[in-house]
Amino acid sequence: MNGFFLVLDGIDGAGKSTHLAFIQEFLANERIETIYTREPGGTPLSERLRDILLNKNNKIHHDSETLLMFAARSQHLQQRIYPALQQGKWVISDRFTDASYAYQSGGRQMPDSRIATIENWVQGDFRPDMTIIFDVPVAVSQERVAKARQKDRFEQEDPAFFERVRQAYLRQAAKNPHRYAVIDSNQDKEMVQNHLQHILSGCLKQWRANK
Ligand code: TYD
Numbered sequence: 001m002n003g004f005f006l007v008l009d010g011i012d013g014a015g016k017s018t019h020l021a022f023i024q025e026f027l028a029n030e031r032i033e034t035i036y037t038r039e040p041g042g043t044p045l046s047e048r049l050r051d052i053l054l055n056k057n058n059k060i061h062h063d064s065e066t067l068l069m070f071a072a073r074s075q076h077l078q079q080r081i082y083p084a085l086q087q088g089k090w091v092i093s094d095r096f097t098d099a100s101y102a103y104q105s106g107g108r109q110m111p112d113s114r115i116a117t118i119e120n121w122v123q124g125d126f127r128p129d130m131t132i133i134f135d136v137p138v139a140v141s142q143e144r145v146a147k148a149r150q151k152d153r154f155e156q157e158d159p160a161f162f163e164r165v166r167q168a169y170l171r172q173a174a175k176n177p178h179r180y181a182v183i184d185s186n187q188d189k190e191m192v193q194n195h196l197q198h199i200l201s202g203c204l205k206q207w208r209a210n211k
Contacts, residue, residue: 003085004207007096010134011166012155013141013148015185015192016094019134022193026200027090035084038094039072043079046072054152066104066118073097074122090207097123098131098172103154106168107161127179130203132196133169134185138162 008016008023020036027034040050049072052058053065060068073096084091097119105112136144138159145155173180181199185192 001082001085002088002211004090004130004203005081005085005093005128006090006203007093007098007128007131008134009095009098009102009131010169010185011102011136011138011141011162013144014134014136015144016134018189019185019192019196020092020094022196023092023200026197027092030204032090032204033088034090034092035080036092036094037076037080039076039096039099040069041072042076042081042093046076054154056151056153056156058153060153062104062108062110065108066100066110066115069100069104070118070122077123077126093128096128096131098133098169101172102165102168106164106166106171107154107157109164129179129207130199131173131180132199133173133180133182135166135170135182136184136186138166140186 008020010016024034024036039046040053041047049068053060053068053072081091081093097115100115100119101112104110105115141162142159145151170182173182181195183192183195183199
């Protein structure tokens with residue numbers, strides 16, 4: 001596939017959305033053809049699954065939650081991500097499979113190996129070209145979420161859950177340092193953007209060299 005698959009991930013309240021505008025501007029200046037999408041979601045069916053998954057009134061078994069995440073992901077890959085990458089576009093996704101390792105395995109304490117089995121079943125050996133993890137201490141993220149909005153089904157969880165989620169993201173990044181970047185998102189916006197610019201320039205260089 002000729003495109004580039006870039007994923008933004010991190011615990012709720014880590015600042016992904018805040019920095020998206022900067023990423024959009026950077027790629028637009030480089031005249032890169034880009035689509036922006038999110039998980040769970042990104043297609044009509046996957047957005048319906050998102051509504052079910054995030055609705056705090058739904059009681060969902062942990063196994064069912066994982067399978068619904070991957071059902072949404074499978075549709076997203078087939079209908080949206082693969083076609084765009086085949087056309088040579090960049091795909092920027094707000095979350096992807098690392099969120100399943102972080103929330104369903106880390107947070108919900110399901111064994112990593114089960115996520116890996118479903119990941120391989122749904123994706124084969126397809127993985128993002130680069131995943132940027134926005135990292136902040138749990139206390140900071142909780143303060144941001146409390147200020148910003150009504151909490152969804154995941155955001156209701158306690159700080160210990162989010163500590164496990166955070167550590168799972170950091171473990172994922174440490175396992176494959178060549179295709180992950182961790183940004184300290186608990187610093188000035190300008191500092192975060194400098195780091196982001198550095199990462200994005202590296203991605204562009206890698207992509208142009210492989211074209
Ligand atoms: P989020 O991306 O935080 O959206 P918003 O910024 O609108 O709140 O919401 C998605 C939630 O879904 C988030 O709490 C993490 C969770 N999630 C999983 O538990 N597993 C997954 O595989 C994915 C993609 C998301």
